[in-house]
Amino acid sequence: MTIGIGSSTPATSQTTSGSRTQDVSTKGAEQGENATPTSGSSKPSSQLSTLAQQLSDSALRAEERDASLDRKALGQKADALLQPITRDFHLHRAKYDAEVPNTDDPELLERAKQATSFVSGKGSNPFSGLSQDQLALVIYDDSGTFTANEQRAAWLEGRAQETAWKQAVVARGKLEYEQTGKMTEFFKEVLGNYNELPPIMQAQYPDFYAPRLEHLIEMDFNFMTHRAEGKGAPEDIFEILMSSEDFANLGKRFANSSVS
Structure with a gap:
C-alpha cells in the first residue's frame, strides 16, 4: 500500500505517540x-x-x-x-x-x-x-x-527506521479506520512526525503537505458516514483527497490494505 506519509528517511518503531525520539546533543x-x-x-x-x-x-x-x-x-x-x-x-x-x-x-x-x-x-x-x-x-x-x-x-x-515507523503508523491508522471510520489520529501522527523532522528533511516534502494534514485533522472526517464532524464541509474532503495522489482514496486503501 502506498500512502503519502513520508519522504526518503523518517523514524523509529518504538514510538507510540506518533513522534520520533530525536536528539542532536x-x-x-x-x-x-x-x-x-x-x-x-x-x-x-x-x-x-x-x-x-x-x-x-x-x-x-x-x-x-x-x-x-x-x-x-x-x-x-x-x-x-x-x-x-x-x-x-x-x-x-x-x-x-x-x-x-x-x-x-x-x-x-x-x-x-x-x-x-x-x-x-x-x-x-x-x-x-x-x-x-x-x-x-x-x-x-x-x-x-x-x-x-x-x-x-x-x-x-x-x-x-522509516520503514518500521510507517508499518506501525499504518497499522494504527487501519485500526482507527475500522473502529471509527475516521483517520484523524492517523493524520495527527503523520503531522507530528513531519513537524519533528530537521528542516532539510521537511524541505523535501511538498509545500502543501503540513497545511493539508492540518485541514484534514480539523475536519475530523468520517469516511464511513461521509460526514465532517469537525470544521469544514463534507465536499472539502474530496477536493483535498483528489488534488494529490498522495492523499487520494486513503479510506479505500485502508479498507483494502493488509499491514503486518
Missing part, C-alpha cells in the same frame, strides 16, 4: 550508539565521544546552512547531497570503497571500514540506533567529515 549520540542491541558490537567510549563531537560540529554547520537557504533551495540542496549516495551510488562504488578519512585516528578509520563493509552487505551498521536528527547530520553533511559509504550507511539506517 553529544549525550544523545552516545546514548544512541550504546542502545544498539542489534549492532552486534559495543563501541569504546572514546569512539562514542569522537562521533558525538563530529555530530556537534555538523549540527553547527547544518544550523548555518538552514538559516541561509529558503525552503526551495534547501530542498534542492538535499537532493544534490542525496544523489551521490542513493541514485548514483552504484556508479561510483570503486571510488567510494577506496575512500579513507583524512585522519590518523584508528577509530575513525575503523568506522569508515565498517561502513564500507556494511554497504557491501557484510557486518553491522556503525550508525545503528542513532536518531533521525543525528543520522541527518551525517547524511547531509558536505564538509568531508564522513565518507560516502558512511553517509550511505546512515541513509540506510534512516530508511530502515
Whole structure:
C-alpha cells in the first residue's frame, strides 16, 4: 500500500505517540550508539565521544546552512547531497570503497571500514540506533567529515527506521479506520512526525503537505458516514483527497490494505 506519509528517511518503531525520539546533543549520540542491541558490537567510549563531537560540529554547520537557504533551495540542496549516495551510488562504488578519512585516528578509520563493509552487505551498521536528527547530520553533511559509504550507511539506517515507523503508523491508522471510520489520529501522527523532522528533511516534502494534514485533522472526517464532524464541509474532503495522489482514496486503501 502506498500512502503519502513520508519522504526518503523518517523514524523509529518504538514510538507510540506518533513522534520520533530525536536528539542532536553529544549525550544523545552516545546514548544512541550504546542502545544498539542489534549492532552486534559495543563501541569504546572514546569512539562514542569522537562521533558525538563530529555530530556537534555538523549540527553547527547544518544550523548555518538552514538559516541561509529558503525552503526551495534547501530542498534542492538535499537532493544534490542525496544523489551521490542513493541514485548514483552504484556508479561510483570503486571510488567510494577506496575512500579513507583524512585522519590518523584508528577509530575513525575503523568506522569508515565498517561502513564500507556494511554497504557491501557484510557486518553491522556503525550508525545503528542513532536518531533521525543525528543520522541527518551525517547524511547531509558536505564538509568531508564522513565518507560516502558512511553517509550511505546512515541513509540506510534512516530508511530502515522509516520503514518500521510507517508499518506501525499504518497499522494504527487501519485500526482507527475500522473502529471509527475516521483517520484523524492517523493524520495527527503523520503531522507530528513531519513537524519533528530537521528542516532539510521537511524541505523535501511538498509545500502543501503540513497545511493539508492540518485541514484534514480539523475536519475530523468520517469516511464511513461521509460526514465532517469537525470544521469544514463534507465536499472539502474530496477536493483535498483528489488534488494529490498522495492523499487520494486513503479510506479505500485502508479498507483494502493488509499491514503486518
